[in-house]
Amino acid sequence: MAESNGRLNIDKPLWDQSTFIGRVKHFFWVTDPRTIFTSDKKLDAARDLVEQYRRGEEPPGVSREEIVYAKKLFESAFHPDSGERQNVIGRMSFQVPGGMAITGAMLQWYKTNTAVIFWQWVNQSFNALVNYTNRNAASDITAQQIGLAYVTATTSAVVTAIGLKKFLAKRAGPFAQRFVPFAAVAAANCVNVPLMRQSEITNGIMTTDEDENEVVPSKYAAGKGIGQVVFSRITMAAPGMLITPIIMNRIEPMKFMQRIKPLHGPIQIMVVGCFLIFMTPTACAIFPQRCQISSEKLKVLDKEKLEEIQQKFGEKVPKTLYFNKGL
Incomplete structure (x- = not known):
């Protein structure tokens, strides 16, 4: 479980995503069909609580279990890139x-x-x-x-x-x-x-x-x-x-x-x-x-993009680049 200074890292999965088992546990949690019956009002409240916790401004007395459940609802119903609530059938x-x-x-x-x-x-x-x-x-x-x-x-x-x-x-x-x-x-x-x-x-x-x-x-x-x-x-x-x-x-x-x-x-x-x-x-x-992909791949596949990276980062070009592949 991702934690920092005793607090849950609200933007990281609860399980190690570098392992297959960790990813399976995460998606069992996120794809729980029971969450589709949650009302929009509760989903929006979960999103608000997640955002408050991210800023360290959550209401006093909120339990860890409540934060984890809000995180579950948020990740099951909101797009990871845009933060918009997804339509039910597409989730x-x-x-x-x-x-x-x-x-x-x-x-x-x-x-x-x-x-x-x-x-x-x-x-x-x-x-x-x-x-x-x-x-x-x-x-x-x-x-x-x-x-x-x-x-x-x-x-x-x-x-x-x-x-x-x-x-x-x-x-x-x-x-x-x-x-x-x-x-x-x-x-x-x-x-x-x-x-x-x-x-x-x-x-x-x-x-x-x-x-x-x-x-x-x-x-x-x-x-x-x-x-x-x-x-x-x-x-x-x-x-x-x-x-x-x-x-x-x-x-x-x-x-x-x-x-x-x-x-x-x-x-x-x-x-x-x-x-x-x-x-x-x-x-x-x-x-x-x-x-993830290696920036070395761009040397062969897209030299123009590699030049953009070099201009932006100089000698500190990231060796590894990351992206959301979608689902």
């Missing part, structure tokens, strides 16, 4: 309830083209909102860019799903078609995330030194961060979308399952939810949130 704490409902539906209703198109559209609408909400807020994105990312990702998901469905219908049995939604989701993530954050790729994202002082925007940092986010998103979805079909294929023929066919959808949604409860924080923790 990572909504990934479990939102993801389990949509993913379970995609896995359950996949047999008709109409169902495939509808649920892929719903999923990409959800993903687009999550990607926009958790982007690096220092990079601007226009309404036109958002629309392009949304339409392209939705189209890629639908084309992949319908194409694979037809291909497997001719060459494999119904069981293989259960995995079509995952292929569509993976393909769409490879499109949705980069397009939704295209301004970062074009303009770079701001890097800082160890003390959070701004250094220079970097396109390499943007590419690295976006690549890690895409990998994490696919990893997050993989167990639920790959193992759940196997489980359902085994239990659906059983007599008790035949008697409760209307409940197959809800059961599948709950199974996916069990995976997401663990995979959401685990996938978020694969890479550090505060990502």
